[in-house]
């Protein structure tokens with residue numbers, strides 16, 4: 001048994017059912033603000049390579065990496081619906097590569113699997129005001145949407161964020177005949193499909209790693 005600050009006895013791990021609005025809690029759900037990608041860096045301590053913002057400007061962020069770890073188009077049905085677009089353009093970054101300079105309390109979440117709006121990973125992150133998609137937050141990485149980034153149309157932006165491949169290509173609503181690798185599912189974890197016929201290319205199934 002432990003005693004809380006009001007002197008109420010309770011067993012360790014026995015969580016009260018309700019928290020008063022405004023009360024300070026140390027619940028896991030409230031800890032996101034202090035961890036990457038939401039941890040706010042002190043001025044001058046973040047090496048800024050790019051800046052991005054939502055449509056209304058409430059959400060603003062900086063990136064410290066010149067090139068994403070990877071850049072891909074995702075043609076899956078969930079991305080089509082969530083973005084209201086033929087496909088999603090996703091640039092993968094470490095969670096420590098981003099610094100929110102404005103609006104990090106104005107974010108909204110959505111988990112397409114459970115259809116819940118609590119902060120639960122993996123989830124979609126939006127501006128709570130204008131609803132611009134900001135990123136997909138995974139357990140270890142974030143997927144940013146390069147069209148929010150200033151300078152994306154410059155030669156430097158086009159080069160840095162150029163895509164390497166397409167994912168879930170059989171679910172596409174438009175053909176993109178750019179000669180880049182097209183995966184049936186996740187990149188490097190599914191076979192390649194032919195960009196003209198949409199058929200799986202025999203012999204391109206990824207090898208199972210030896211355990």
Ligand SMILES: [Zn+2]
Nearest residue numbers: 054056127130
């Ligand atoms: Zn906004």
Ligand SMILES: [Zn+2]
Nearest residue numbers: 074075076079
């Ligand atoms: Zn997708």
